[in-house]
Amino acid sequence: MSTLALFGGVPIRQKPFAQWPVFDDTERQAVLDVLESGAWGGYSPTVSSFEQTFANHHGSRFGISASNGTVTLEMALLAAGIHPGDEVIVPPITFIATATAVLRVGAVPVFVDIEPATCNIDPRRLSDAITPATRAIIPVHFGGHPADMDAILEIARKRGLIVIEDAAHAHGAHWKDRPVGSFGQFGSFSFQQSKNMTAGEGGILLTNDEGLAAKARAVSNQGRRQGGAWYEHVTLGTNYRLTGWQAAILLAQLARLPEQMKKRARNAAILSEALTRGGVLVPPVTDSRVTAHGLYLYVLRLNTSELADVSVEHFTKALSAEGIPGAATYPYPIYTNKVFESFAHRRMECPEAERFCRECFWISHEILLAEEEDLVDFVRAVEKIRDSVSTLPSLRLKI
Numbered sequence: 001m002s003t004l005a006l007f008g009g010v011p012i013r014q015k016p017f018a019q020w021p022v023f024d025d026t027e028r029q030a031v032l033d034v035l036e037s038g039a040w041g042g043y044s045p046t047v048s049s050f051e052q053t054f055a056n057h058h059g060s061r062f063g064i065s066a067s068n069g070t071v072t073l074e075m076a077l078l079a080a081g082i083h084p085g086d087e088v089i090v091p092p093i094t095f096i097a098t099a100t101a102v103l104r105v106g107a108v109p110v111f112v113d114i115e116p117a118t119c120n121i122d123p124r125r126l127s128d129a130i131t132p133a134t135r136a137i138i139p140v141h142f143g144g145h146p147a148d149m150d151a152i153l154e155i156a157r158k159r160g161l162i163v164i165e166d167a168a169h170a171h172g173a174h175w176k177d178r179p180v181g182s183f184g185q186f187g188s189f190s191f192q193q194s195k196n197m198t199a200g201e202g203g204i205l206l207t208n209d210e211g212l213a214a215k216a217r218a219v220s221n222q223g224r225r226q227g228g229a230w231y232e233h234v235t236l237g238t239n240y241r242l243t244g245w246q247a248a249i250l251l252a253q254l255a256r257l258p259e260q261m262k263k264r265a266r267n268a269a270i271l272s273e274a275l276t277r278g279g280v281l282v283p284p285v286t287d288s289r290v291t292a293h294g295l296y297l298y299v300l301r302l303n304t305s306e307l308a309d310v311s312v313e314h315f316t317k318a319l320s321a322e323g324i325p326g327a328a329t330y331p332y333p334i335y336t337n338k339v340f341e342s343f344a345h346r347r348m349e350c351p352e353a354e355r356f357c358r359e360c361f362w363i364s365h366e367i368l369l370a371e372e373e374d375l376v377d378f379v380r381a382v383e384k385i386r387d388s389v390s391t392l393p394s395l396r397l398k399i
């Protein structure tokens with residue numbers, strides 16, 4: 001049995017995986033074009049062209065771009081008329097912004113547990129969380145796997161709730177052949193460096209409702225109204241505008257997305273098959289109603305019956321040492337973060353979210369852009385760790 005790289009052995013892999021972000025002369029030329037056009041800011045025609053192209057690609061009529069995918073959530077909440085004291089349901093397994101955007105508008109996040117198979121908010125647990133103060137639900141399409149939009153929309157319709165999809169992980173993902181981001185009143189996307197489409201930073205809000213689109217635009221553009229004069233400020237807004245540079249890069253990134261999605265799907269299938277045979281990791285399952293998975297994260301669960309004493313922390317540290325980058329998890333559900341000590345919030349029982357943090361981790365999407373022969377290293381690293389499991393509990397003494 002070979003020594004784990006963590007304990008000084010030779011790592012399985014010494015070369016890097018695919019680079020991220022991906023770019024070539026297309027992005028280079030696009031940025032030069034903006035440079036020479038002189039239209040660098042938020043009023044650049046490249047910005048409106050990107051907004052329309054992205055919205056069309058995601059089955060939506062309107063796209064309102066912004067500086068990032070956190071403020072797009074705030075724009076959605078403000079445009080939807082969420083007021084201080086209103087309750088907004090969010091999942092506990094997500095990036096912090098899903099819940100802090102709610103706090104930023106003075107509303108109260110209410111955490112509802114996930115379903116273990118998809119790591120998305122569990123629609124069966126929504127009813128218990130709804131009170132007369134509940135105004136909205138923010139489902140997250142976690143890792144790019146669409147949330148159960150059938151069940152969520154059904155409950156939202158019955159209870160008169162607004163749905164804001166946090167699609168920061170789910171560019172190009174489809175639920176029953178329809179793009180995510182087009183189901184709720186709003187769909188919010190991020191173009192931050194790590195996301196499946198990036199300009200370093202950036203975000204966009206999609207909607208099919210013209211009135212909501214105008215309100216969201218007003219938030220991001222100093223309370224101006226469409227067609228109004230430059231100095232006419234009707235509502236309280238701010239400046240969240242995306243720049244021409246970012247829009248130019250994003251048009252090029254969007255053009256790459258379909259091909260990259262195919263490659264990620266192919267590689268995810270290969271990995272899942274190999275890992276199922278390996279027995280120590282449970283590969284992700286995809287709901288049969290998902291017709292395109294965003295695959296931002298490839299989420300794995302430790303098979304605890306095989307790895308009794310091994311924690312996610314042990315496993316991911318060992319994996320990184322073997323030269324497999326990007327293995328990570330949330331060490332605790334977001335409601336455990338200190339920020340929530342200072343703000344009103346509620347949480348339902350979340351045993352599955354707690355279990356997720358103990359048993360699950362993800363590999364980020366760059367690995368799924370590797371060549372097929374590179375994936376073998378990932379599987380070999382997992383097998384090497386499996387064969388050394390008895391030595392891993394001693395990690396506790398070393399880290």
Ligand SMILES: *Cc1c(COP(=O)(O)O)cnc(C)c1O
Nearest residue numbers: 068069070094095097168190192
């Ligand atoms: C990335 C992300 C956001 C937005 O992040 P920004 O970095 O502000 O663009 C929102 N929600 C989730 C789930 C995310 O992963």
